[in-house]
Amino acid sequence: MDPPKTYKEIMIAAPTPSFLERGDLALDRDLENYKKLRIHNNFWRRNTIFIEIEQVKKPSEFVRELSDMGYARHMGDLHKGEFFQQGGFITIYPINSEAPITIEFSGNIIELIREAKIILHQRHSVSIGHRVSKLEPGDYVVHEDHGIGIYRGKNEKKFLILEYAPARKGGDPDRLLVPEAMAKKISPYLGLKNPKISRLGTPLWFETKRKAKENIIKFAQELLVLYKTRSEIKRPPYEPSHFEKSVWDNFEFEETPSQKTAIEDIFLDMAKAEPMERLVVGDVGFGKTEIALRAALRAVLNGKQVVILSPTTVLADQHSETFRKRLAREGIEIERLTRLESREKTKEILRKIKDGKIDIVVGTHRILSKDLNFKNLGLLIIDEEQRFGVKHKETLKKKYPDVDILYLSATPIPRTLAFSLSKIRPLSQITDPPEGRIPIKTFVMPRTDKIIREAIREESKRGGQVYFLSPRIMKMSFIMKKLDKQFPVIRKEILHGKVGEKHLVRTMRKFREGKIKILVSTTIIENGLDISSVNTLIVEDSTKLGLSQSHQLRGRVGRTNIQAFAYFLYPSQKLTPKAEDRLEALLSFQELGAGMEIAKRDLELRGAGNILGREQTGVLNKIGWNLYFEILGQTFNELM
Structure with missing residues (x-):
């Protein structure tokens, strides 16, 4: 291991938004320029500390200065903006450093400034192909043919290095070199925090996969029974209309490629003779509402009513405004149904819905009430589906078995994500941000x-x-x-x-x-x-x-x-x-567009017991989430 880096002099910047948002302050470079700023600028004087070797400074005085600048005292692993003291050693994680720094005092004199020997919380991803783009050295991975190993980075020939269990007790770990062209066989392991590492050259991994496949086939057959009844229901296909284009042309943004693909997916589903049930996953602000609006328009132009279910009154109010702004001039009747409406207004809306005089109704849980009856409901759009329980989502599906359903989410709940990853429910992903959008x-x-x-x-x-x-x-x-x-x-x-x-x-x-x-x-x-x-x-x-x-x-x-x-x-x-x-x-x-990865990570952090059952969770942990859902998806294709 290389010795820790040492410094003669450093600048510690305060954890203030002005400095955090800049993101370009150095720890030990351009110090003379920073010192000039400190002389002429009160803000810099208050929010920077310069320290150097052999400087006279009491440890207690230094701790007070750090606290005054906004650094928090903390024992244990450090994050940026924290420090701790152990006798004459003060370790701090400056916001303008890629690693924590330890300052060693001898009495009231600074004797040494060096990088701290502790685990960092700022890690950097290594890009090695789309399935493993988020891998970092030390992460667990699954190789389809060799099992669970540890990713150790790349060698000078650009081969991916995977580490496996030693061939014999007490021996060195085995290593597998994977050419970049074969990176598609590798996926991040999601499951147990510390899975059992596979051994190379034994039949154990193939046996594990074989048993997993048997379990998955049995599970897939059970799930298919639940979903087959819906696919047997028939309804007239939806036809496109030339009126649609005038509404599309009023969209103030340019559609992104994945937005266009999602719209095409939905229209293909609506053109079939069986009801649609599709999940659209797109990060916040990526244009899911526009997709919902276009699906709603097609349903209305085919003589059907549409209901949009929102988790909050505020969001229902926003959606009703958006839909009115875009569709009211086309003669489409849109109403909001929430607890905000008076009793008289609610009665009038319920009557109009029953008579088919309202085309689109936007509402909260109120629209799941028993007193709400549609004349000709065609499309149910559930926005922010992760906010609704299974019973809520099944209410209208049971009442109107042939209704088309569109689920919208930035971070789908584990159950929904599991069904979509296994291809039980079709999934459209909006992956690219609107033009000009920059990461937060x-x-x-x-x-x-x-x-x-x-x-x-x-x-x-x-x-x-x-x-x-x-x-x-x-x-x-x-x-x-x-x-x-x-x-x-x-x-x-x-x-x-x-x-x-x-x-x-x-x-x-x-x-x-x-x-x-x-x-x-x-x-x-x-x-x-x-x-x-x-x-x-x-x-x-x-x-x-x-x-x-x-x-x-x-x-x-x-x-x-x-x-x-x-x-x-x-x-x-x-x-x-x-x-x-x-x-x-x-x-x-x-x-931008990290919502799906966040949902997968959430899936991993929460565990799968309450989603797929205890038996499936055991299988899943042995081979990892990614491979599990890949096999489950293949099994569905074979059974259907």
């Missing part, structure tokens, strides 16, 4: 008042808006008092599920119109809200959120070509291993 810069940091204050100040400077997310309603009044003191002129509002539906929708409309600049909210903002002027998200305690939920929230910002920032903060002393895993995954998948 994500920061996972210890929570400090300084980071919150400066993140809001930076966004206010450029005239934008801020989502401030607090998972707990009880803390909101305390947060508002603090914000009122720090930003007395900026208009702020609180939003959560207990404020009442009308107040909720009214507040969101004001926020959308830019009349409110800071929205202190619960996770009620998680789904579907599309406000282009909001480009900073602050999550006060991200340990309380699930992985998919955090990714959904991140997607509330960065809806245009303006750089957006998401701060996932956590209390430094209360970071559990599970919360740490979730936050690391969030950092690993920052690129």
